[in-house]
Amino acid sequence: AFLYWNRDTTNLEQFQEALQSIITTHNFFYADVDGNIAYWQSGRVPIRPLGFDPRLPLPGTGIAEWLPGVRPIPRSINPRQGYLANWNNKASIDFDNMASGNFGKQFRVRRIQQLLADPTLIYERGVSGDPATLTPDDFRALERDIARLDGAGMRVEFLRGYISQAVNEVGGGDAQLEQAKQILEQWSGYVTENAVTSTLIEPGEVIFRAWLDRMLQNTFLDELGGSIIGEANFNTLTHVLDGPASGVPPSRDYFNGQDWRPVVVTSLREAIGALQTRFNTTDMTAWRDPRPMTRFRHDLQFEVGPAIPTSNRATYAQVIHLTDPIEGVNIIPSGQSAFLGLNLSNPSVPVTPPGLINQRTMFNNFEFLPTQMSPR
Structure with a gap:
């Protein structure tokens, strides 16, 4: 396929035809001078039998054999929105997640999609002409923008509202909780302010990271025990807090019949106490770790x-x-x-x-x- 693309392919149809011969899974983009854009996730993915968890080994007794054929290749050709983006994410919403907890409601590609949908949000973007039209320089600026993200993306996006609600409703007016809440509300969600010049981590990231660690422990430790590190993350927590409204509603009550809001507040208090000790100051704006x-x-x-x-x-x-x-x-x-x-x-x-x-x-x-x- 690669030799054919390099030597003989002259249009989208020929590119797509050659892609059929690639049996391994890769994300491929296509663009041509005629204005066509396209995406495929290559690979011959078997059709597995129903009734078995695809994340686990299938029984070798003959009752779980693959079905004839392979799954259709996910694709998008000249989409209505006029752009395509991928950052090692799932090819489509309905694609099997397998065992990666990162492929949840929040993933890093969301920020690229947001910036492509509204280029005016790109950090330090130099605008010339139509602000809604992307230029090559905008894509350079986009890379500088997303380079400031955590490896999993803007993890706070779907959790910030729960923190604010909990502090407002059951925080008891505690000044430290209010200050931490304000920092998180005003925080951009990026790990650093500037991808080139920043030498320190943003206080919002430091507070959120400490809160998330304690919130995961306080929510899942009694169910998962020592496997919590590999089995629970910010996406798992988001599904639990979303409850019945979640795209993947939780199958059990991880709060053991208790209100979720005190758990959020307790976790934030524990995080604040630990950070005060580590940084030896109550000034939360000074809670900034060195950039790795x-x-x-x-x-x-x-x-x-x-x-x-x-x-x-x-x-x-x-x-x-x-x-x-x-x-x-x-x-x-x-x-x-x-x-x-x-x-x-x-x-x-x-x-x-x-x-x-x-x-x-x-x-x-x-x-x-x-x-x-x-x-x-």
């Missing part, structure tokens, strides 16, 4: 070039503009050459050429290099 650093370690156990602040972003990024001629830019975190020379004075530490890390600073600053295109 990403280090690049070679298989030979030496670090390759300088560390950079951690961001939630692609290792290889590119923006393609289907003009005539086609234009594009791209960037990788290291460089254009991985050749290692022999160090005669210390053979255990090879000579690293400048090309090994000549894009590191650019990558850190979300800068790009021109992509070399073959003639059409």
